[in-house]
Amino acid sequence: MHIIKQKREFRESLLSWYSREKRDLPWRRTSNPYYIWVSEVMLQQTRVDTVIPYYERFIDKFPTMEILADADENDLLKMWEGLGYYSRVRNLQAGVREVVSTYGGEVPTNRKDISTLKGVGPYTAGAVLSIAHGIPEHAVDGNVMRVISRLLVIEDDIALPRTKKIFEEVVMDLIDREDPSSFNQGLMELGATICTPKPKCLLCPVRDFCIAFHERKQEELPVKTKKTKMKVIPVASFAIRNDQQQWLLRKRPATGLLANLWEFPMVERMVGRTPQQMVHEQFGFELENLVELLSFKHIFSHLTWDMQSFEAQLQEVGTIPEDFRFFTEKEVEGLPKPVPVLKIWEEIKQGGKYDDCK
DNA sequence: AACTCGGGGTG
DNA sequence: CACCCAGAGTT
Known part of the structure; x- marks a missing residue:
């Protein structure tokens, strides 16, 4: 050669x-x-x-x-x-x-x-x-x-x-x-x-x-054939605060996507539902009784998600309520969060209110 | 061997 | 917006 x-x-x-x-x-x-x-x-x-x-x-x-x-x-x-x-x-x-x-x-x-x-x-x-x-x-x-x-x-x-x-x-x-x-x-x-x-x-x-x-x-060159075929799943994320000015966050499961990181409660975006309805249907509690919805955003729409693993995560949301906890603002700062959540958190601290949900 | 796992850069 | 990038673990 x-x-x-x-x-x-x-x-x-x-x-x-x-x-x-x-x-x-x-x-x-x-x-x-x-x-x-x-x-x-x-x-x-x-x-x-x-x-x-x-x-x-x-x-x-x-x-x-x-x-x-x-x-x-x-x-x-x-x-x-x-x-x-x-x-x-x-x-x-x-x-x-x-x-x-x-x-x-x-x-x-x-x-x-x-x-x-x-x-x-x-x-x-x-x-x-x-x-x-x-x-x-x-x-x-x-x-x-x-x-x-x-x-x-x-x-x-x-x-x-x-x-x-x-x-x-x-x-x-x-x-x-x-x-x-x-x-x-x-x-x-x-x-x-x-x-x-x-x-x-x-x-x-x-x-x-x-x-x-x-x-x-x-x-x-080089020759490369593989092509990734992921779906984009639009997701709705809820920033919820109680009367003690604490934020409701959820710790993600120990395995899979963004394992062990903290996020705002998140559901697959549903067209035509109000935030209150989505919280009730997918988290199983009444927003009005418990908390105040301060911010509501569509995030992760720029990420690619695998439909199956996402559905599995929705199951987790419904079945493991211990993963939900309220945190003070200072505590939230110390928790490890993925980038989209960091961006939402920045907006919230600057007084951002929620998006439309059409 | 095929699939999972994020986020940033480029055009 | 679509497309590209890349090594290790798991199945």
Whole structure:
């Protein structure tokens, strides 16, 4: 293969570009495996610019694995508030607890052991091993698959699980044994800044090695077939306050969508119903007797929801009234809430009244 | 192998 | 508004 003969030159081009152009990011100023681990978990789901402030706050609040292991779940979720994929922070804590209790507080330095930790899959395992410990292991994420698929014109469908193995083998063949950390990060940095879905080939430090560029088909790669087919479910959300100026919130179930986060009571939006009717029909109590409806909004309409899981959640609303509790304004501030609820809460504090319900 | 799990960015 | 992004766990 074309690039195989030029592996050394490829590495040199990539590494010198990376050392010249790499962004100055907080987690690039440390080799603490725990900090690298935290950053990788955050970066799995969110863009760099979004992660930076979360990372700083998280490390500030939980500076050691022992402190994170002892943390209260509510505080944990609060630090993750707004990042999404909330089960991952609980997996992170579970993994950290495992390291503290069974690995003597040392993050394992081999793929087999580190992969047993909760929330640590093939990518995160390779990232921590290579970046924190300088071990030559592959760390194949979406960026790397995009870069490699173009570099070698690999046209396998990257949506298929088995395709990832191909890329892992290529990376193990190409990887720089002297500096696997910079090599892996260089590939990802390239994918994040140059070899983007709409590639900027004129700026690319390794375009001379890129077969797709020579064949003018970089725009067609990588091949990806899967398409998501989610439904949008319009939802009505109720901000209800009692005579003691406390707000009625509901803790979501421990599993599934937005697990363990707090929300305003929420129902599927019903055309032609008044808020009072919807509360009565779906929550089973009379709004007038108990509380004052201060705000009523349609939210989540921009999210994609799976109809079945939503129906399951409606069942929960009807059958587990213990999840409903009244909180003072100060208490509400301390509860971890998903972004749409945060936005409603902001509006309420600024005196927002309820939407129409047509 | 297919599905679940959020939120932000882009066109 | 539609569409794109992406790794790990669960089933």
